[in-house]
Amino acid sequence: MFRYYLKLGLLGIRQNPILSGLMVAAIAIGIGACMTMVTIHYVMSGDPIPQKSDQLFYVQLDSWSPTEPADEPNEPPDQVTYLDATALLKAGNARRQVVSYRSGRVIEPAGQESRPFEIDARSTTSDFFAMFSVPFLYGSGWDASADANREQVVVLDRATNERLFGGENSVGERIVMNGDSYRVTGVLDEWLPIPKFYDLTTGEFNDPESVYFPFSVSIDKEIPGHGNTNCWKPVPDGGWQSFLNSECVWMQFWVELHGDEEVREYQAFLDAYAESQKALGRFQRPLNNRLSDVMTHLENGEVVDQSVRILLVLAVLFLVVCLLNTIGLLLAKVMRRSGDICLRRALGAPRAAVFSQYIVEAGVIGLCGGALGVLLTWLGLQGVRGLYSDLEFVKNLAQLDWVMVLTAVVLAILSALGAALYPTWQACRIHPASQLKTL
Amino acid sequence: MELGPIWRALTRNKAGYILIALQIAVTMAIIVNAIAIIQERSRLMARPSGVDEENLFYLANVTFKKDTNIPAMVDEDLANLRAMPGVVDAIFTNSVPLRNGGWSMGLATEPGEGTESSGVAVYFVDEHGIDTFGVKLVAGRNFLPEEVDWNDPESSRWPPTGIITRAMADTLFPDEGDGVVGKTVYINDDNPVQIVGILERLQAPWNGWDGVERSMFVPLKREMSYGRYVIRTEPGQRDRVIPAVEKMLADSNRDRIIKDTRTMTETRIRSYLGDAALVKLLSFIVIVLTVITGLGIVGLASFSVSRRTRQIGTRRALGATRGAILRYFMLENFLISSVGIALGGILAVALNMWMVETFELTRIAWYLIPLAMAMLWIVGQLAVAGPARRASMVPPAVATRAI
Numbered sequence: 001m002f003r004y005y006l007k008l009g010l011l012g013i014r015q016n017p018i019l020s021g022l023m024v025a026a027i028a029i030g031i032g033a034c035m036t037m038v039t040i041h042y043v044m045s046g047d048p049i050p051q052k053s054d055q056l057f058y059v060q061l062d063s064w065s066p067t068e069p070a071d072e073p074n075e076p077p078d079q080v081t082y083l084d085a086t087a088l089l090k091a092g093n094a095r096r097q098v099v100s101y102r103s104g105r106v107i108e109p110a111g112q113e114s115r116p117f118e119i120d121a122r123s124t125t126s127d128f129f130a131m132f133s134v135p136f137l138y139g140s141g142w143d144a145s146a147d148a149n150r151e152q153v154v155v156l157d158r159a160t161n162e163r164l165f166g167g168e169n170s171v172g173e174r175i176v177m178n179g180d181s182y183r184v185t186g187v188l189d190e191w192l193p194i195p196k197f198y199d200l201t202t203g204e205f206n207d208p209e210s211v212y213f214p215f216s217v218s219i220d221k222e223i224p225g226h227g228n229t230n231c232w233k234p235v236p237d238g239g240w241q242s243f244l245n246s247e248c249v250w251m252q253f254w255v256e257l258h259g260d261e262e263v264r265e266y267q268a269f270l271d272a273y274a275e276s277q278k279a280l281g282r283f284q285r286p287l288n289n290r291l292s293d294v295m296t297h298l299e300n301g302e303v304v305d306q307s308v309r310i311l312l313v314l315a316v317l318f319l320v321v322c323l324l325n326t327i328g329l330l331l332a333k334v335m336r337r338s339g340d341i342c343l344r345r346a347l348g349a350p351r352a353a354v355f356s357q358y359i360v361e362a363g364v365i366g367l368c369g370g371a372l373g374v375l376l377t378w379l380g381l382q383g384v385r386g387l388y389s390d391l392e393f394v395k396n397l398a399q400l401d402w403v404m405v406l407t408a409v410v411l412a413i414l415s416a417l418g419a420a421l422y423p424t425w426q427a428c429r430i431h432p433a434s435q436l437k438t439l
Numbered sequence: 440m441e442l443g444p445i446w447r448a449l450t451r452n453k454a455g456y457i458l459i460a461l462q463i464a465v466t467m468a469i470i471v472n473a474i475a476i477i478q479e480r481s482r483l484m485a486r487p488s489g490v491d492e493e494n495l496f497y498l499a500n501v502t503f504k505k506d507t508n509i510p511a512m513v514d515e516d517l518a519n520l521r522a523m524p525g526v527v528d529a530i531f532t533n534s535v536p537l538r539n540g541g542w543s544m545g546l547a548t549e550p551g552e553g554t555e556s557s558g559v560a561v562y563f564v565d566e567h568g569i570d571t572f573g574v575k576l577v578a579g580r581n582f583l584p585e586e587v588d589w590n591d592p593e594s595s596r597w598p599p600t601g602i603i604t605r606a607m608a609d610t611l612f613p614d615e616g617d618g619v620v621g622k623t624v625y626i627n628d629d630n631p632v633q634i635v636g637i638l639e640r641l642q643a644p645w646n647g648w649d650g651v652e653r654s655m656f657v658p659l660k661r662e663m664s665y666g667r668y669v670i671r672t673e674p675g676q677r678d679r680v681i682p683a684v685e686k687m688l689a690d691s692n693r694d695r696i697i698k699d700t701r702t703m704t705e706t707r708i709r710s711y712l713g714d715a716a717l718v719k720l721l722s723f724i725v726i727v728l729t730v731i732t733g734l735g736i737v738g739l740a741s742f743s744v745s746r747r748t749r750q751i752g753t754r755r756a757l758g759a760t761r762g763a764i765l766r767y768f769m770l771e772n773f774l775i776s777s778v779g780i781a782l783g784g785i786l787a788v789a790l791n792m793w794m795v796e797t798f799e800l801t802r803i804a805w806y807l808i809p810l811a812m813a814m815l816w817i818v819g820q821l822a823v824a825g826p827a828r829r830a831s832m833v834p835p836a837v838a839t840r841a842i
């Protein structure tokens with residue numbers, strides 16, 4: 001029976017090619033516009049580290065000025081001070097803890113003909129790689145003793161290893177950065193967390209850094225951060241050392257905790273730490289320390305751009321218009337064929353049969369619209385890439401995956417069926433005798 | 440008029456007409472709000488930065504050797520740059536407007552900890568700052584060469600003089616006008632800075648900041664291992680000067696990297712890329728939506744004409760002119776559109792109120808609603824014109840024929 005209805009449906013579509021084409025086009029354009037924005041929103045608001053996102057916590061301590069909050073209405077600063085980061089690191093009360101900040105380094109390749117080049121670097125501690133599940137191609141990160149002994153070791157990302165060593169296993173080789181020699185302990189495999197959750201202050205969708213080296217070395221060599229540095233209190237005279245001891249926030253601190261119990265304990269530890277600092281005259285604001293898991297941290301950081309949310313709302317409304325259009329056209333189509341329907345009903349077809357026939361026809365239109373809609377979504381994403389072609393990271397956002405293709409098709413069929421319900425119901429209601437006399 | 444009979448005919452067969460009216464209403468809500476956002480973003484994009492954008496470019500100077508004498512290198516570079524043909528002037532600084540990365544401080548009118556201060560973007564310049572950026576000094580004077588010096592890395596004192604923008608002056612001292620020149624403000628709690636000049640306009644590096652017009656020139660050359668040369672060229676010479684400057688800098692000293700050369704024109708485009716893209720996407724939505732709604736009207740009108748062919752024939756046979764038939768369908772569409780547009784006006788305002796609440800957008804300008812109404816009326820009449828003309832061509836003889 002289904003195949004027969006399918007045949008009838010195709011016949012119906014062929015009978016009214018313009019009207020049917022208009023319906024398919026309306027569904028396709030609606031789906032295309034809607035899914036383009038849904039895809040971008042989906043990628044932007046995705047979970048960058050699904051297996052661990054509820055075990056990693058971003059630490060914020062309210063060390064800000066007694067007279068005003070770091071951010072309205074009463075937000076703690078979005079990064080931590082050197083004093084607090086090193087104190088928490090030393091306490092070591094979580095399963096893992098990592099401090100890091102972004103900087104810039106100049107690599108001087110061996111050989112006279114190759115010129116020095118500048119790269120983004122991350123100064124961090126040994127747990128970084130295990131904590132954020134960073135994949136390695138060769139070797140590994142450094143261990144805690146390298147942090148303690150200020151060993152000049154470095155981890156390269158895949159592209160930098162390609163550039164310096166032609167992609168060979170470079171573990172044990174040495175590179176020169178800003179005049180100092182570092183030993184390579186590992187090379188990363190492709191790694192592109194979207195968003196770049198571990199540091200939202202230097203561009204939420206930028207690529208990860210090219211090299212990673214010990215935090216202790218970086219502090220020793222007085223390497224300033226390339227991200228935001230915010231201070232509520234002037235830094236006194238005295239250069240680097242007094243900057244380290246200042247109330248400026250400029251680094252990120254993450255901990256790994258398993259289960260609510262550990263989270264509660266760590267929160268209690270943070271509050272106790274803040275109290276101990278109050279005794280020293282710091283932390284003059286009421287207790288306001290935060291532990292946010294990855295998804296909460298991304299939400300707080302407003303990673304999804306406002307324009308994307310506006311466009312998403314308008315795109316959904318756009319789809320509504322396209323569907324209203326389709327409902328109107330389907331209704332017109334059904335009414336035009338009320339003669340056929342009356343004839344079938346008069347010959348004994350039950351309402352259910354008429355219903356099935358028109359629903360199948362609408363489903364076919366939905367499928368065609370969906371297929372075309374996926375194509376338009378792809379085109380739409382290319383268009384968005386084109387519009388933002390100067391921003392490197394957009395290529396990572398404007399990407400279709402199978403989940404989204406499937407969503408588009410399902411959404412198209414559901415839309416078409418939903419749009420078909422009312423007209424089909426109208427078709428069923430047509431009384432067998434009403435139109436027969438005009439035939 | 441035939442409004443009465445047309446309206447009664449409409450109410451006999453509601454569903455299709457309600458659908459098209461709803462479609463017009465939602466279309467109008469989207470169009471009005473999209474145009475409001477387009478207006479808002481275009482207004483943001485049209486703000487001038489205050490600098491001579493056409494003739495400015497800048498590049499980063501990155502030093503990496505431990506023993507590099509940055510002051511000596513920069514002073515030599517600046518002397519060379521200023522002597523190049525086609526170059527008007529050049530400085531070594533930390534940022535430029537629209538670059539979205541820079542340095543900000545707070546200025547207060549009273550010394551001391553915890554006094555209320557206003558944020559200000561800081562540009563470190565020498566006495567060539569005004570000339571290089573091409574900004575206009577409207578009161579006071581420029582820095583004197585002896586006021587500008589290299590900083591001491593161990594000290595966090597600020598130079599005792601500064602030049603601020605008109606917007607910053609008005610923020611600190613409302614209603615004082617040019618009287619702000621000579622006044623003292625405080626930076627870093629108790630570090631006094633005397634204002635020696637006022638600039639007409641110079642934007643901060645962050646175009647999304649609500650204090651984007653508040654900037655300050657500080658007479659200081661900082662020993663930055665990552666600094667920028669900003670270079671202003673003679674009109675029309677920029678693209679010729681850029682490669683010459685890059686070559687001169689790269690060849691004169693190999694202990695540094697010259698990178699990220701960028702003109703102010705490119706900087707403006709990058710800075711407003713998101714806004715420009717949003718404007719384009721929304722314009723696209725407005726156009727496609729209007730076309731779809733127009734096509735929907737065409738489809739439904741064609742259907743209603745073909746369904747009423749015999750009635751039309753009967754009317755024609757009873758003496759109705761072609762014009763009367765044409766007028767009937769045009770009026771019918773006008774009535775449907777009016778219902779949709781009225782509903783659309785309400786929806787547009789509701790959607791806008793929700794967007795204002797959720798996305799902190801500005802309210803729509805009142806005239807957008809009548810504008811969108813007129814537009815949709817015209818679209819409706821244009822869309823129905825074809826089917827209505829076809830209806831008017833139906834010959835009276837149809838009435839006598841069985842279909």
